[in-house]
Amino acid sequence: MNIVGAIGYGFAAAAFMLLAVLMMISWRGRRQGVYFIAASVITGSWALLLAGQAFTGRGSMLTLFVAEALRNGAWLFALCSIAGSNVPRPVVLIARAAPIVALLALPVLWLLDARGV
Secondary structure: OOHHHHHHHHHHHHHHHHHHHHHHHOOOOOHHHHHHHHHHHHHHHHHHHHHHHHHHOOOOHHHHHHHHHHHHHHHHHHHHHHHHHHOOHHHHHHHHHHHHHHHHOHHHHHHHHHOOO
């Protein structure tokens, strides 16, 4: 049990969920707002997952990998959406494809986790 880690990740989860609620309250219906709200909720869920893992001392590396990939992908997607045409097209494509490629690695990671590697 790592109580300091659990408290730190717990505060992060609460802060990102509060941020998501505040953004929902002030949302003006634009597409970029949805991306930032989703990224905040995903990050809050990620922090809650890590708080639980820090508190119990147990957790699956596969679950952690999926949470990391979703969190990083959500923020890359949100940031590329507000950057618009200021970012070169190849950078946007790489930013959007990277989380998908990471999630496609899940079967390999699942096999490694099943074998205890």
